[in-house]
Amino acid sequence: MIPQEFEYSAPGTLQEALQLIAGGERKVLAGGMSLIPMMKLRLAAPEHVVDLGRVPGLNYITESGGTIRIGATTTHHEIEMAPLVRGRCPLLAEAASRIGDIQVRNRGTIGGSIAHADPAADYPASLLALEGQVRLVSANSDRTVAASDFFLDPFTTAIEPGEIVSEIVLPAEEGSEGYRYEKLAHPASGFAVVGVAARIKKTGGKISFARIGVTGMAAHAFRALNAEKLLEGGATIDEAVATIGEGEEANSDLYASADYRQHLARVHARRAISVALTRAT
Amino acid sequence: MKISGAHVISVPQERAYALLQDPAVLGRSMPGCDALEKIGENEYHMKMKMVLASMNGLFDGKVRITDANPFSSFRLIVEGAGKIGFMRGNGLLTLAPLENGTNVQYEGSVEVGGTIAAVGQRLLDTTSRMLIKRFFDKLSTEIAASGDKAGSALPA
Amino acid sequence: MATTTVKPETLVGKRIRRREDPRLITGTATYVDDIKMPGMHHACIVRSPQAAARIKGLNIKPALDRPGVVAVFTGEDVKDVPSVPCVAQLPGLRQPHHHVLAQDRVYFVGHPVAVVVATDRYIAADAADAVEVDYEELPAVADPEKALAAGAPAIHPQWPDNTAFTFHQEGGDVEKAFREADVIVKQRITSQRLVPNAMETRGVVADWRAAERSLTLYSSSQAPHLLRSLLASIFGIPENRLRVVAPEVGGGFGSKIDIYAEDMLMTFVSQRINKPVKWVESRRENFLCTIHGRGHVDYYELAAKRDGTMLGLKLKIIQDLGAYLQLLTPAIPTLSVLMMPGLYKFKNISADVIGAFTNCVPTDAYRGAGRPEATHGIERMVDILAAELKMDPAELRLKNFPAPDEFPFATATGLAYDSGNYALPLKTALDEVGYADLRREQKQGREQGKLLGIGMSAYGEICAFGPTPATPTGGWESATVKIEPSGKVTIMTGASPHGQGEETTFAQIAADELGVDIDDVVVLHGDTSLVQYGIGTFGSRGTAIGGTALYYALQELKSKIKKFGATLLESDEVSLVGGSVVHEASGKSVSFSKIAAEAYRPMKLPPNTQPGLVATHFWEPPNFTFPFGAHVVVTEVDRDTGQIAIRRYVAVDDCGKLINPLIVSGQVHGGVAQGLGQALWEQAVYDDNGQLLTGEFTDYAIPRAHMMPWIESSHTETPSPVNPLGVKGVGEAGTIGCSPAVVNSVVDALSHLGVRHLDMPLTPEKIWKLIQAGGRA
The missing domain is CATH 3.30.365.10 (Aldehyde oxidase/xanthine dehydrogenase, molybdopterin binding domain)
Known part of the structure; x- marks a missing residue:
């Protein structure tokens, strides 16, 4: 459990960090919850690690004009506990509270998690359901990518060489909407075997708005667009969730077969929608 | 682990069959692979740099083509070993003509060993499929670049 | 003379907080990895990624060439080192020579192939990565039933049936019981392979001093004396020049009873480099190379009368042994046989065990060691029978227990259940x-x-292993109690607790027996140069056997204390009250501390009595406990x-x-x-x-x-x-x-x-x- 030799930089400013990252093959370290174990197993052997831990101004949660911004090095625990997130974006706080265990939540960061893009990570389901955006910066660029265009494949995102995730941008949830994140946690890793995030708005007792993000089931998190449309069009929850996963190839491993994952996605979607519905006013 | 799937290539069957066995094309299309070097009849030396998330491994191995049944099927065997473990892919590729190209169906298995087996089992299925997809995507790019056309063997 | 306060209550039976916890929860305990020595080198082991392969080539030069690397040893270097020992013996047992480094073949993933020794552990790890091993893969088999099937690849080429042993036991007349049965239920039941996962992985520091011809070995062990005896015989080091220390041991669950290849390998390395050397197992190695537990495929048949009276049980156990036999590997399934009747009265059993080699790490004792498998089996079978008979499972159990007045209860497998x-x-x-x-x-x-x-x-x-004839490691335990001149009490136990809390429970027993404050009692263990010979902690034996040895050592001291008190009080009419000796008629007494001081500077010795207050007791139990x-x-x-x-x-x-x-x-x-x-x-x-x-x-x-x-x-x-x-x-x-x-x-x-x-x-x-x-x- 000893990593290979590597160069380590702990830049003191974002500019310095971006310059370092622009300089060639660099691995960016945030909370280290994925990178460090991989390095200790020597599955990862980066030559140069750039630690964002000492870069000021990347750890924040702010709101202005209905837009919430969360700095990349904000930890899961900070997100879970922040009154601002709990009040204005409670789906994300709920998802954060279900990540790994308390030690992981204390160290792991939202930027690190989404940049790593594990297909079973918890956040992507919520980011998709929230129609969030990811801000990517490099030494000479600054752009924002929709969450739906960010997660491309297992461990593959829209991040270009030289870029880092600087912040997550989320529209605040409306107070009247209901939300829920449901998951089956793997008993060893805590990863979502399947996780479903749902947002529901009601008008006149009927579902007028639905957003559903699914993680863990397929190669990357996806939005259940057909189910959303069906719900908004007055279909029953069962009718809507029956479409979830259609056209997706479900993952399979020792713990859960593709069929089971597909089934879980529907069960958890049904449960997430039902709870969100009771929470919506 | 068993794998199976299908991809469509936009060239006629005979051409697809030839491309899929062309070491230059294979070498360029296999993710992380630079070039294949012939070491025997239908046997090539391969060096592959696998980059996946923070994982980064060099594999040294062989690509072999066996059970060739022109132009309908053959077996592709890819074996590699490195510090982080070893992997072995074995797939029977079956080609069938389509109106605008060729359907390539594969059926086989992927086996891994060493550290990647111990920590990678939950990701083996999804990443294998991703790598196969990348292979066919790259192959399509190769085809487009080479000017091959789906209908080139057919009357316009 | 002064009177001391008589302690108002006993400590045995009280919820006393563990005295070992402060050092554990403040991170100040000393584990093997905390041991540092001048000149200490570090070893990293190159392990096979293949489960079965021939080693075609081994190039250590790239490792040797790295700065800081002092040696690389391979199978060739250790070919004369004796086999990693297995002390469990069964008739006809086939025992492969378990070399500490692979010779020309590897038999499981994680099999040690070479050891790299360097001046620090980072250099060692990098150099181990640089060793080039060329494997020719061979067919492997990892499932015990597949290993026993015809045509399976041979794990050890000399034994193509992959069978290490077969074992048969019967009691009563099982065929008659099955003939007389109204109902027979059958089920295949598995107990899967488990990884013991002690929080502290294994670790060894070996320090060979050539000038003194002596070895000190720190190892995360449950049985340091056993480790010493085995190492002494393997390496020909006199036992009195070999010190084994089990410092703080962060759990074992059975996995640290064994003597491992690495204990031997570090001894070998230290002797070769004439320097102390440390190896600490990574978690990855722990998964791959420390013994696993369970690994049973069991076939059960239970015969009963329609009224629920159980008549007899047939059992076939297929034990996944792994590629080698570790210390107790083949004995574990025989414990399952001993306990196969569970708590039930029926007297007819028949059991067959087949020990199957597989291309996996060996199995051995893991918390329960054979008894969880047996209990799981019989308790599942009772439920299956209850379902078949449409009887309440509680009622069925109650119907088949022996009554409290039937103890000691002789079981179908030859045991005598002590009380129940x-x-x-x-x-x-x-x-x-x-x-x-x-x-x-x-x-x-x-x-x-x-x-x-x-x-x-x-x-x-079945616990408190055990009477020596039934326990391959020896079955007694020892205790020495020293009352120091100041009245402080030092206990040295041959049991080697590693989380069981005997530093507390043994102090409770001693405090009560001697009438002293628990804070005046210290319990030492785990160091063979400090503690008289002992057996160790496993099989729920620490208190039942080690505690009993302590109890008898304390009785010996009490009688001596009484003698000193009688001499000081100039009367034989004395009794022990708490820690004091009291002359009943006059009420005069002499305190424990006074007697302790007197024992080491006696103005007048009691008749036939030596100075000092030290007692040692070795206790051999007459039976197991149940x-x-x-x-x-x-x-x-x-x-x-x-x-x-x-x-x-x-x-x-x-x-x-x-x-x-x-x-x-x-x-x-x-x-x-x-x-x-x-x-x-x-x-x-x-x-x-x-x-x-x-x-x-x-x-x-x-x-x-x-x-x-x-x-x-x-x-x-x-x-x-x-x-x-x-x-x-x-x-x-x-x-x-x-x-x-x-x-x-x-x-x-x-x-x-x-x-x-x-x-x-x-x-x-x-x-x-x-x-x-x-x-x-």
């Missing part, structure tokens, strides 16, 4: 859980589609996902007299955690090529705090007549009682769907699929 009241814990647990109400709730719930299960186990275990108990588990199964929630966990354990109920609770909790681990989550999965797929905590699920149910733990106390303390042992009870109760509960929840049996672990998908199939497996 088997109905009491079961009835207590059922009352506590509200059994009748739960059955009503279950019936009503089923009409609404709810899946509620009530499962129980009534378990017995703890028992009942666990009742209430589960709710999620019909849509197959997930299992434990609503209630009631454990009523009888481990004889309780020395410290707080520590006993801790043992029950820890044991139940590991039992739940087996029942619900844990499994070492090897693929067909012998690759361990659950080889890290990312896939291998051990129970965490948040996954644990509340354990309602209580006790009945049936003293053991085997030892004067009346104690039986509790280290493994929780694990043994747990897994059948959990599985019985889940099977019970699904029984109306036709489910009769489930193999562990009960993963959600497995349950969901069964529900989907309407119970048809």
